[in-house]
Amino acid sequence: MKTALFIVLGALAVFAQVTVAPRFPLWAATPDFPLLFLVLAAAFGGPFSAMVATPIVAICLGFASDRAPGLLLIAYLPLLPLGLLIEQAELPLTHFFRTLTACIATGIWLRLLLAGAVLVQAGFTFSLLTKVIMPGIFLDFALLAVVYLVLRLIGLSGRSLTLPRGGFLAHE
Amino acid sequence: MVIFSRYTWWIGAMVGLALLLTLFSAVGILTPFQGVFLRVASPFENALSAVFDPVASFLSDIGNVNDLRNENARLRLENEQLQNKVTSLQEESQQVAELQAALGVQQSGGAAKKVAANVVAHDTSPGVDVISIDKGSGSGIQVGMTVLSSGGTLMGTVTKVTGANAFVRLVTDTRSKVNARTLETQASGVIEGTLNRGLSFGLSQQEVNVGDTLVTSGLGGNYPPDIPIGKVSAVSGTPQDLFRTVTVEPTVRLSTVRTVLVNTSFIPQSINLEGS
Numbered sequence: 001m002k003t004a005l006f007i008v009l010g011a012l013a014v015f016a017q018v019t020v021a022p023r024f025p026l027w028a029a030t031p032d033f034p035l036l037f038l039v040l041a042a043a044f045g046g047p048f049s050a051m052v053a054t055p056i057v058a059i060c061l062g063f064a065s066d067r068a069p070g071l072l073l074i075a076y077l078p079l080l081p082l083g084l085l086i087e088q089a090e091l092p093l094t095h096f097f098r099t100l101t102a103c104i105a106t107g108i109w110l111r112l113l114l115a116g117a118v119l120v121q122a123g124f125t126f127s128l129l130t131k132v133i134m135p136g137i138f139l140d141f142a143l144l145a146v147v148y149l150v151l152r153l154i155g156l157s158g159r160s161l162t163l164p165r166g167g168f169l170a171h172e
Numbered sequence: 173m174v175i176f177s178r179y180t181w182w183i184g185a186m187v188g189l190a191l192l193l194t195l196f197s198a199v200g201i202l203t204p205f206q207g208v209f210l211r212v213a214s215p216f217e218n219a220l221s222a223v224f225d226p227v228a229s230f231l232s233d234i235g236n237v238n239d240l241r242n243e244n245a246r247l248r249l250e251n252e253q254l255q256n257k258v259t260s261l262q263e264e265s266q267q268v269a270e271l272q273a274a275l276g277v278q279q280s281g282g283a284a285k286k287v288a289a290n291v292v293a294h295d296t297s298p299g300v301d302v303i304s305i306d307k308g309s310g311s312g313i314q315v316g317m318t319v320l321s322s323g324g325t326l327m328g329t330v331t332k333v334t335g336a337n338a339f340v341r342l343v344t345d346t347r348s349k350v351n352a353r354t355l356e357t358q359a360s361g362v363i364e365g366t367l368n369r370g371l372s373f374g375l376s377q378q379e380v381n382v383g384d385t386l387v388t389s390g391l392g393g394n395y396p397p398d399i400p401i402g403k404v405s406a407v408s409g410t411p412q413d414l415f416r417t418v419t420v421e422p423t424v425r426l427s428t429v430r431t432v433l434v435n436t437s438f439i440p441q442s443i444n445l446e447g448s
Contacts, residue, residue, distance in 0.1 A: 015213065018293035018304075019220040022427060023228035028368040030296050051182055055189055062193075063209040064217075065295035066302060066332055066339040069202070070194035077186050081179055115298035118346055119367075131368050132298045163179065 006041060010053050013037035014060045029136035031143050032107060034061050038079055039103040039144060043095070044151055046159045050080055071117055075110035082106060083161040095158035096148055100141065107140045108133060207308075207334035210292075214306055214337070217292045225430070284396075286320070286433040287311050292337070294427070301345040301369050303328075305432060308336045316440040318395055320433045325423040326350065326388060326399045327432055338434075342426050343401065344369040351391040352401055354384040360391070363401060363420060369427070371402060371420035380418055382407055396438045 013033040021030040034057045042050035054076050062069030083102035086093070093101065111133050119128070152158075196202050233240065289305035307313055317330045319340045328342040341348055344365040352373065353360040361375030363386065373386060384404040390397030402422040409416035 011216070015216050015220050015293075018295055019217050020224045022294040022296040023224055024231070025296065025369075025427070028296075028298070055186060059193070060209065062197075063202075063206040064213060064293055064304075065297070065300075066206075066304065067295065067297065067300070068194060068197050070190035070192070070197065073186060073190040073193065077183065077190075081183065084179065111298050114300070118299040125367070127367050128298070136298075 002045070006045065006049060006053060010034075010037055010041075010057050011060065014057060014064055017061060018064045026135040026139055027131040029132050029134075029139060031139035032110065032136065034058075035076065035079070035103065035107060035110065036140060036143055036147065038076055039099060039106075040147060040151065042080060042083060042102075042161060043099045043148070043158050044156045047080055047084075047161045047163055054079070067114070068117075071113070075113045076106065078109055079103075079106040080161060087161050096145075099148065099158070100144060103140055103144050104137055107137050111136055203334060207336065210304065210334055210337040214292050218290070218306075221292070221430075229428070284435050285437040287313060287436050288322075289313075289338075289432055289434060291430050291432060296369070299346040299367060301342040301348075301365060301426070302331070303340050303342060303432075305338050305340060305434070306336065307434065308338045309333045310335050311434075312436045313338050313434050314436075314439070316394070318399070318435045318438055318440075320399065320435060321424040321426075321429050322431050322433060323424060324400065324433075326395065326401045327424070327426060327429065329394070330434065340432070344371060344422070344426055350395060350401065351389045352386045353389040354380055354386055354404070356381065356384045359384075360389050361418075371422060373404065373418035373420050375416070375418065380404055380407055380416075386420055394440045396435065 013036065016033045017030075021033060024030065038050050038054055038057060041053050055073055058073035058076055059069045061067065062072050079102060082105050083098065086098045086101050091098075115128055115132060193202070287307055289307035289311075291303045292306050293304040295302040295304075305319075313330055313333055315330055315333055319327045319330060321327050326343060328340045328345070328348065330338050331341045332339040342365070343350055343363065346365045346367060348363075348365045350363045351360070352363045357379045359375055359378035359380045361373050361378070363371055363373050366372050373380070382404050386401045386404065388395040388397055388399040388401065400423055402420040404418055405421040406419040407416060408418075
């Protein structure tokens with residue numbers, strides 16, 4: 001049941017990225033629904049969910065948008081390690097702010113990477129920061145805050161990103 | 173790094189998978205799978221678009237009431253001018269037909285064949301402006317073909333085709349380059365997409381004014397000549413400047429177009445989508 005729900009939500013995030021997101025732009029930026037899905041999957045479903053969902057989402061988004069799936073996979077890859085790094089740094093942050101920080105850091109990385117893949121000739125300009133990265137991060141932040149709140153209100157609790165000892169199959 | 177130790181195997185596997193996907197993508201192994209995926213995904217994408225289009229249009233209209241009012245007034249004026257122009261062109265056309273008949277000249281060519289298609293998805297990741305449409309090689313669409321709006325404005329070029337779908341790189345994509353000229357001054361240059369999904373007209377030391385109409389010049393062979401693209405909305409610098417910034421407003425709002433026409437009768441002479 002949980003797996004089916006994750007598949008439906010993941011597919012919805014990918015389809016929304018190529019249909020809904022372009023309809024609500026902020027300057028040249030749009031929210032990244034697949035990233036939000038992966039962040040929330042990791043935060044509420046645990047690391048194993050996000051580990052499985054990351055390659056599937058990257059490949060599906062690559063097919064739907066005709067971007068290189070390999071590049072998208074690398075773009076979403078830092079989310080879990082960053083989340084774990086923030087968690088293990090024992091900073092005085094709540095689960096929400098740890099999740100938010102990982103989302104923002106990965107959002108910056110993926111936008112730089114995806115822009116870099118097509119703007120090699122033009123080079124990085126100030127407008128990339130002001131028209132793409134900053135508004136995109138703001139949109140991700142706003143949506144994540146709303147959805148996180150809703151998920152907490154319906155009773156879901158945030159989970160650790162640390163993989164339990166005992167290997168891959170000992171996650172639960 | 174110790175903190176990543178239990179993720180290391182996964183990161184390694186993902187990097188390996190990414191490399192494999194890049195390799196498979198480059199040699200085209202993934203294309204059939206992509207075709208199947210798009211065929212399955214199209215109905216869901218259409219359903220999501222149908223739900224959110226009215227919401228997006230409503231929000232967009234609310235935010236642009238003043239702009240829309242000004243645009244409406246401008247379009248009314250333009251409409252009147254165009255109707256007058258149509259009347260005079262009809263008269264001239266009749267005269268030309270009479271003269272051609274008198275000289276025994278036959279008109280060459282005919283109407284270009286066009287395939288109508290619906291926009292099913294739109295990729296707007298940084299620097300990218302690509303749409304996918306619900307017609308592919310089965311409808312005679314090939315890579316390099318020109319895509320127009322239903323009103324005949326240039327939208328972009330087909331960059332990839334599967335059996336039932338095709339991807340179109342819009343002119344506002346940062347990788348897009350279109351040879352163009354102004355109708356008023358015949359200044360020629362290259363129209364490129366900008367980071368904020370606009371258009372800029374690159375030219376050097378030629379006369380260009382705000383309001384000039386830009387059409388494809390046909391140079392390079394990638395696009396047929398005389399397809400409308402947009403109007404010059406701002407010019408900075410003087411004609412003596414080596415490079416001036418010319419901003420172009422597309423004739424059609426590319427992000428809101430739901431139906432496009434693919435010109436299947438024009439086969440590009442040389443396909444160089446990445447520019448030189």
